Amino acid sequence: MGKVDHHYWVYIVASGPCGWLYVGMTNDLVRRIGEHRHGQIDGYSRERGTDRLVWYEHHRYVDQAILREKRIKRWLRSWKFALVEETNPHWTDLYPALLTGDHS
Template sequence: MRTLSFQPANQRQGRHVALRAPRNDGGSLVPIRFRGFLTTQVSRPVAKEFFVYILTNPGNRVLYTGVTSDLGRRLQAHQSRATPGFTERYHCQKLIWCERHPSAESAITREKQIKSWRRQRKLDLIGELNPTWKDLSADIGIL
């Protein structure tokens, strides 16, 4: 944490002090409280990751392609069958392929590309990463 200035909290008298100033590195000054003082720290934008993934059912006959920013939460939702739809109806719970993307746009574009492919091309893609079709969720530390 980089401390830039201090001001006793009791001198603020309930006013909100806006300390957000643009910076060249994409960060901004954010007001925080530290031991009764109002101070600022530089916040950096958090790089969010996005995932394109393929699930299958226990018999490995159905393929489901999806995109998410939180793969662990999404897999838990699929496995608990919390959301009615395709994956609940066809029991798609086994993660057999996933790919990380730096932006939502690139992940959505890749998902649409994979969804447009014929089944054999999807099978070839899965075979490159996971030829035995084992569940990858435990290997990558998600569940």
Template sequence: MMPRNDYFVYIMTNYNNAVLYTGVTNDLQRRVLEHKSGRGGVFTCRYHIKKLVYYEAGCDIQTAISRDKQIKAGSRQKKVDLVNSMNPEWKDLFEEGVGD
């Protein structure tokens, strides 16, 4: 039996890709919908963070939190490179059906 992917590390941005936000969740679809509806938090509301551009899935919360910290500690360029590795066109992956 394959392990369930219960935890996600994700990167979201605003529509002109100016601000990057990294987070961890156990329900990617719910969390992205919260951000899109303005219920994500003060920072994400202030900067209109509504576009999912990167995510990783795993089955261990400690690993997800460690990965989140690792990404947050990196430079903006490292985050941009990470997004480009999965999503070079910076499409909204949620709109592409990732959240289904």
């Protein structure tokens, strides 16, 4: 039996630098961020215009990804900003790099 790789992503999309934030989890990061960008995510994300991917993290196990998403959702806003700014201090939209396959 061959090795099966699982990919789950916890991510943050924003309306802009230090703007509205949405924390989510998916098993298809390119598809999901595309949905955000095209306004296909009902509710909070569409209403706030959170369509800029500013942070993401890979997990191999779905339960770990769900736990991480839930924890981050409970964080203070300033903690979420600090998390983004650790790796993306200019709040650059990371989505274009996903389209080139650079999201490991």
